[in-house]
Amino acid sequence: MTQSNKKENDGKTLYLYAKNQLTPFFLFFSFAASFFANTGTAMAVLPNYGFRRLNSLLGFQKYRTTSPSFYCCASLSVEKKSKDEELQPSISTSNRSTPKTKPSSFFPKKNQTLELVCESLGFKGKGVCKVEETGFVVMCDRALPGERFIGRVTRKKGSYAEVQKLKTITPHNDLVEAPCEYASACGGCKTQNLSYEAQVRAKEQQVHELVIHVGNFSANDPQFANVMKPIVPCDIQFNYRNKMEFSFGTLKWLPVEELHERQGGVNDYALGLHAPGFFDKVLNVQKCLLQSEAANTVLAVVQDCWRDPELGLSPYCVHKHVGFLKHLMLRTGSDAKTGSPELMVNFVTSSYKPELLQPLVDKISSISEVVSIINNVNTSVGNTSVGEAEYILYGKSSISEVLRGITFQISANSFFQTNTYQAEVLYRLIEECAGLRGDGSEVVLDLFCGTGTIGLTLAKKVKHVYGYEMVPQSISDARRNAENNGISNATFIRGDLNKISDNFGDQFPRPDIVISDPNRPGMHLKLIKYLLKLRAPRLIYVSCNPATCARDLDYLCHGLEEKNIKGCYKLKSLQPVDMFPHTPHIECVCLLELE
Numbered sequence: 001m002t003q004s005n006k007k008e009n010d011g012k013t014l015y016l017y018a019k020n021q022l023t024p025f026f027l028f029f030s031f032a033a034s035f036f037a038n039t040g041t042a043m044a045v046l047p048n049y050g051f052r053r054l055n056s057l058l059g060f061q062k063y064r065t066t067s068p069s070f071y072c073c074a075s076l077s078v079e080k081k082s083k084d085e086e087l088q089p090s091i092s093t094s095n096r097s098t099p100k101t102k103p104s105s106f107f108p109k110k111n112q113t114l115e116l117v118c119e120s121l122g123f124k125g126k127g128v129c130k131v132e133e134t135g136f137v138v139m140c141d142r143a144l145p146g147e148r149f150i151g152r153v154t155r156k157k158g159s160y161a162e163v164q165k166l167k168t169i170t171p172h173n174d175l176v177e178a179p180c181e182y183a184s185a186c187g188g189c190k191t192q193n194l195s196y197e198a199q200v201r202a203k204e205q206q207v208h209e210l211v212i213h214v215g216n217f218s219a220n221d222p223q224f225a226n227v228m229k230p231i232v233p234c235d236i237q238f239n240y241r242n243k244m245e246f247s248f249g250t251l252k253w254l255p256v257e258e259l260h261e262r263q264g265g266v267n268d269y270a271l272g273l274h275a276p277g278f279f280d281k282v283l284n285v286q287k288c289l290l291q292s293e294a295a296n297t298v299l300a301v302v303q304d305c306w307r308d309p310e311l312g313l314s315p316y317c318v319h320k321h322v323g324f325l326k327h328l329m330l331r332t333g334s335d336a337k338t339g340s341p342e343l344m345v346n347f348v349t350s351s352y353k354p355e356l357l358q359p360l361v362d363k364i365s366s367i368s369e370v371v372s373i374i375n376n377v378n379t380s381v382g383n384t385s386v387g388e389a390e391y392i393l394y395g396k397s398s399i400s401e402v403l404r405g406i407t408f409q410i411s412a413n414s415f416f417q418t419n420t421y422q423a424e425v426l427y428r429l430i431e432e433c434a435g436l437r438g439d440g441s442e443v444v445l446d447l448f449c450g451t452g453t454i455g456l457t458l459a460k461k462v463k464h465v466y467g468y469e470m471v472p473q474s475i476s477d478a479r480r481n482a483e484n485n486g487i488s489n490a491t492f493i494r495g496d497l498n499k500i501s502d503n504f505g506d507q508f509p510r511p512d513i514v515i516s517d518p519n520r521p522g523m524h525l526k527l528i529k530y531l532l533k534l535r536a537p538r539l540i541y542v543s544c545n546p547a548t549c550a551r552d553l554d555y556l557c558h559g560l561e562e563k564n565i566k567g568c569y570k571l572k573s574l575q576p577v578d579m580f581p582h583t584p585h586i587e588c589v590c591l592l593e594l595e
């Protein structure tokens with residue numbers, strides 16, 4: 001996730017009208033301050049999925065309906081229209097009603113203050129509220145369910161408005177004290193001051209509603225209650241992230257009351273996370289409670305010295321495109337034999353000047369957990385952490401991590417599940433869904449395989465695993481991971497699953513089980529059509545975006561009439577999993593079987 005960079009903070013939004021209840025559902029596409037086309041990583045941000053960048057166009061109607069029936073409309077506009085257009089109709093529901101004319105004073109005005117009550121959590125964990133008299137939806141960052149507050153309308157976006165919270169009248173339900181000193185300003189953890197039980201409740205509710213309203217599954221279906229599983233909470237709610245990406249910046253974010261203290265120069269330099277809503281302002285952080293203690297030790301060491309004028313280091317300025325240090329990526333793995341933490345430190349710089357980094361390397365390499373110091377050189381003006389060239393400044397080129405008994409090598413830019421602890425849980429659930437016979441007879445197709453983790457954890461029980469992935473480094477990691485673990489029945493193939501050709505299926509035998517784990521935009525319609533033609537008996541859809549997940553489940557199960565596509569799957573179970581406490585992200589594991 002990137003902290004919402006204004007320019008790049010585009011997302012898809014879904015809105016639903018139901019019985020005069022306007023319920024917004026937001027697709028989680030807008031974390032893209034930096035889009036790493038080839039890597040699946042994002043800068044100075046928490047979640048690390050790569051995705052096609054999507055522009056949002058809020059297309060739901062600006063009026064209310066009095067019809068009891070349900071109306072869902074959204075317009076998803078995307079940059080590469082020709083390709084992505086195909087996905088657009090997915091958001092419409094079959095049971096539309098005609099909206100009625102809107103009252104003329106329906107929209108609140110910019111700067112208008114409103115008394116609001118937050119009803120639920122939506123897109124990016126923003127509080128969803130309705131203007132009492134009109135039902136008009138407003139979104140408020142950091143408003144939490146049950147909170148009554150005064151908000152000022154900051155902008156109208158399509159057919160909803162954003163408000164800034166001015167004053168809490170009565171606090172939200174389930175209030176707890178946020179343990180992190182940066183919680184109120186950092187865009188990473190939005191809900192630290194909401195009890196964890198309430199967080200998972202809100203996530204579960206969100207998935208439930210999306211599956212009904214976007215996925216077109218009926219809550220009245222007696223089977224539905226069996227299909228929807230309760231969310232699996234994460235037992236560890238801090239220090240769970242094995243990867244964090246911090247940004248260096250020339251403009252330290254300051255609270256309004258301290259803005260007059262801005263001094264300029266070195267005093268304004270920052271290393272931390274982007275302040276929400278700013279691509280150029282960085283909230284300086286000394287410590288992040290989500291990452292490992294060892295990673296915090298490294299962060300503290302870097303913070304302690306990087307501004308020292310004697311070192312001659314400068315942060316990259318995103319306005320002038322000058323400066324050297326762009327990002328600091330910290331990855332934590334564990335030694336396969338001892339289980340002790342091992343750390344990779346990755347400096348992303350605008351040019352290759354190892355002599356400038358050497359003093360930092362000397363200090364960091366003395367931390368016992370650090371086994372790898374990497375320099376990715378990225379000369380582009382973009383915000384990506386993926387370098388055109390990668391250099392090893394100290395130690396190894398990768399770190400290791402053990403997942404379900406398999407040891408994985410992870411290099412700087414490879415995708416790896418960010419919460420190792422909960423990935424164990426996730427992969428166990430996937431294996432349960434796979435329902436393997438255990439006789440080594442089944443073929444598994446692992447789509448969006450990253451470094452091959454899911455397929456490799458199943459390989460020993462099946463005949464063969466075929467993994468597909470776009471990022472070359474991930475494919476080489478996957479092959480190396482197979483070899484290192486003595487797995488010879490896994491084949492990893494590089495390819496863009498958004499651009500599959502007609503002969504895609506000629507590359508592997510018909511699978512018994514398909515696992516598809518796309519990033520946030522979900523599956524391309526081409527791939528969905530292919531899967532519907534392939535008719536694998538069992539399809540496990542792993543998703544990090546419940547909105548696109550619901551849309552794709554709709555296609556797979558109910559088809560898409562406009563495109564003459566017939567669904568052929570039945571949703572057998574949908575299991576939300578909380579991989580990222582205190583953030584709005586939700587993972588889901590869905591089992592589909594042929595009807």
Ligand SMILES: C[S@@+](CC[C@H](N)C(=O)[O-])C[C@H]1O[C@@H](n2cnc3c(N)ncnc32)[C@H](O)[C@@H]1O
Nearest residue numbers: 040415448449450469470496497498517518519
């Ligand atoms: C959510 S990750 C899942 C990775 C893997 N299944 C795991 O659990 O570690 C999605 C993966 O899809 C890859 N990816 C994204 N778009 C792709 C595309 N169009 N074609 C192939 N792979 C893609 C990303 O690089 C990333 O590794």
